[in-house]
Amino acid sequence: MPSNAKIVISQFGGPDQLEILDSDIPSPQEGEVLVKVSYAGVNPIDVKTRAGLGWAAQHNKNNLPWTPGYDISGMIIKQGVGSHKFNLNDMVAGFIGFPLRGGGYSQYVCVPENELALVPEDISLKAAAAIPLAGQTAAQALEKAQIQSGETVVILAGAGGVGHIAIQIAVAAKTTVYATCSSDNIEYVNSLGATAIDYTKADYLKDIGQIDVLIDLVGGDVALQALNYLHPGSRVITVPTITASSICEQASQQGIIGVGMLVEPDVTQLEELVKLISAGMIKVEVEQVINYQDVSHAHKKIETGRARGKILLNMQS
Ligand SMILES: NC(=O)c1ccc[n+]([C@@H]2O[C@H](COP(=O)([O-])OP(=O)(O)OC[C@H]3O[C@@H](n4cnc5c(N)ncnc54)[C@H](OP(=O)(O)O)[C@@H]3O)[C@@H](O)[C@H]2O)c1
Numbered sequence: 001m002p003s004n005a006k007i008v009i010s011q012f013g014g015p016d017q018l019e020i021l022d023s024d025i026p027s028p029q030e031g032e033v034l035v036k037v038s039y040a041g042v043n044p045i046d047v048k049t050r051a052g053l054g055w056a057a058q059h060n061k062n063n064l065p066w067t068p069g070y071d072i073s074g075m076i077i078k079q080g081v082g083s084h085k086f087n088l089n090d091m092v093a094g095f096i097g098f099p100l101r102g103g104g105y106s107q108y109v110c111v112p113e114n115e116l117a118l119v120p121e122d123i124s125l126k127a128a129a130a131i132p133l134a135g136q137t138a139a140q141a142l143e144k145a146q147i148q149s150g151e152t153v154v155i156l157a158g159a160g161g162v163g164h165i166a167i168q169i170a171v172a173a174k175t176t177v178y179a180t181c182s183s184d185n186i187e188y189v190n191s192l193g194a195t196a197i198d199y200t201k202a203d204y205l206k207d208i209g210q211i212d213v214l215i216d217l218v219g220g221d222v223a224l225q226a227l228n229y230l231h232p233g234s235r236v237i238t239v240p241t242i243t244a245s246s247i248c249e250q251a252s253q254q255g256i257i258g259v260g261m262l263v264e265p266d267v268t269q270l271e272e273l274v275k276l277i278s279a280g281m282i283k284v285e286v287e288q289v290i291n292y293q294d295v296s297h298a299h300k301k302i303e304t305g306r307a308r309g310k311i312l313l314n315m316q317s
Pocket residue numbers: 043044045133134137156157158159160161162163180181182183184185199217218219222239240241261262263302305306307308309
């Protein structure tokens with residue numbers, strides 16, 4: 001019988017805490033399906049949680065050993081009782097088990113079928129694993145900002161997993177989009193329809209003029225400094241949870257509307273994103289696919305803060 005390799009952390013700490021364990025292939029319970037996972041997306045929240053930082057670590061500290069991973073794509077190979085949404089061999093993707101269950105860094109995982117979206121043939125399983133958490137964060141941040149056609153939107157970290165999708169949604173909504181990135185990513189960010197701003201230059205936000213909405217994907221001092229270029233009544237959605245309260249507090253002192261957020265899995269929204277990818281309206285960038293045996297390398301790459309688009313684990317390598 002084939003075994004099920006999965007990655008677990010038994011205690012919070014560095015990338016060396018990521019261990020590969022062999023376990024039995026699980027059986028789907030009522031309403032669940034068994035997915036043979038092709039790719040698992042690696043998100044900054046996985047890395048922060050592994051390190052014991054942030055919201056998900058707080059909620060998972062009594063839940064170790066734990067298998068990270070909220071983004072998967074793969075094939076349905078078994079259906080539990082009462083599971084009718086899909087057929088065997090369907091390709092699916094999902095933003096699964098958020099925030100407690102996780103489990104995506106597995107070769108086989110049982111998932112409630114209502115957490116999964118069908119992946120049509122014209123979308124690669126790599127793109128499908130890259131989109132769930134980051135794509136929904138981008139969509140929900142822009143929804144919270146209530147962006148309107150004609151407004152000016154600035155996105156901090158336009159080249160990252162969330163940022164590259166947020167740019168494309170904001171451009172499609174007919175806003176004028178500026179997005180910050182390093183000099184290496186200027187051409188890439190411009191190719192998405194934004195005007196790239198090199199954050200390594202001094203005073204890099206000063207020439208934009210009136211900024212209606214700031215989508216902050218960096219947090220901390222970078223976001224606090226960016227608030228100085230907004231005006232009373234501007235809106236900021238600050239996405240990294242660890243610094244959200246200090247940024248919202250500073251925003252409020254400046255008369256800016258500041259809102260933090262925690263992404264909420266929403267399978268209907270995922271299905272819509274899949275349709276947009278299928279229609280060529282969103283292009284998903286996958287910088288690197290790393291074999292699951294090298295998961296610590298994937299976490300180190302995310303920790304550099306320099307990934308372009310997404311990093312995936314190949315779970316069947
Ligand atoms: N609250 C929630 O529910 C939620 C959901 C998803 C993500 N998040 C958080 O949101 C943040 C972004 O997530 P992500 O998945 O997009 O991260 P990511 O993919 O790891 O972001 C990497 C990108 O950040 C850019 N970057 C690094 N420092 C920068 C700076 N000072 N200014 C501008 N860009 C900079 C890099 O661009 P260069 O290489 O060009 O420097 C790189 O492309 C993370 O903190 C994550 O934990 C929160």
